Amino acid sequence: MAEMDPGTLVTIVTIIIAGLGMVIGAIAPALAEGRAVVKALESIARQPDSAGDLRTTLLIAMALLESTAIYVLLVVLILLFANPLLDRFF
Amino acid sequence: MQEVFPEVVFTVMGIPVRDTVVSSWVMVALIVGIVLLFRQLKPTALEMVVDFLADFIREIMRRPADPFLPLIGSLALYVGVANVIGLVPFLKSPTSDINTPIALALVVFVAVHVYGVRIMGFGPYIKSLASPIFLLPLELISQVSRTISLSIRLFGNVFSAEIIIAILFALAPLIVPLPLQGFSIFTGLLQAYIFAALAAVYIAAGLPARQEESGVEADSDNLETIEQLIEKE
Secondary structure: OOOOOHHHHHHHHHHHHHHHHHHHHHHHHHHHHHHHHHHHHHHHHHOHHHHHHHHHHHHHHHHHHHHHHHHHHHHHHHHHHOOOOHHHOO | OHHHOOOEEEEEOOEEEEHHHHHHHHHHHHHHHHHHHHHHHOHHHHHHHHHHHHHHHHHHHOOOOOOOHHHHHHHHHHHHHHHHHHHOOOOOOHHHOOHHHHHHHHHHHHHHHHHHHHHHOHHHHHHHHOOOHHHHHHHHHHHHHHHHHHHHHHHHHHHHHHHHHHHHHHHOOOOOHHHHHHHHHHHHHHHHHHHHHHHHHHHHHOOOOOHHHHHHHHHHHHHHHHHHHHHHO
């Protein structure tokens, strides 16, 4: 363990952080989107006439919420496939 | 797994041409061919598409769709076809290369200011950007960050779908990736809808609010509630 080559250490830490980051980064937007959908469904149940208007607003809001998960995904992809830190060791 | 990433196919005068660019040429040829064919055979189908896009823009921007239909309609068609064409063998989605979404988002970024200047005039538009002068930095930051988020959202969705399909294909070929490929058609079309809707929202946010139309709408809402009250009684 003490003899570990720094490149291997960086790879291991990168893989663990990628999995962990993606998990945490997916939980928060999922909860937020769930809240948005619940509110929208409640308002549609209360006022069915406003369903068309709510649907477009809901889709746009969901896209904006989901983009936080996409940012995490992008960082994870960069860490896994184009890690800038590995170039220092190899 | 390596097939997911874009590769350089050939170089023209020192400029590398990737396979995503080639498949976007194929895509443009396909769209133009379909439009020319249907104009001869069945013009009503094309009219339905244009009507759908015009209704969509009118619903989101709450103003006449005519000045915005050419830009937002072609953005929606391009992104929609580009997301779906990755399922064709030997072709790769142009949007799974980060350069294409960035180019599309820059088009939207420029279009916001072009429409603002064209509709309000140069002086009033600049003034509306800095209406209280201390909000100008925030406005500039939001202009830049929305461009980045627009491009990364499209790229992330399409690219992650392709990576998931590639991983499943390496693990269990042929049958298991099929439902996810069907799902990727759905998400691709939804992303095209969202891209066009956000472009419309950003362009509409740069324009002055319409007084007459909102007034008319409030009146019709009042009428409806009055009618409901009468019905209840």
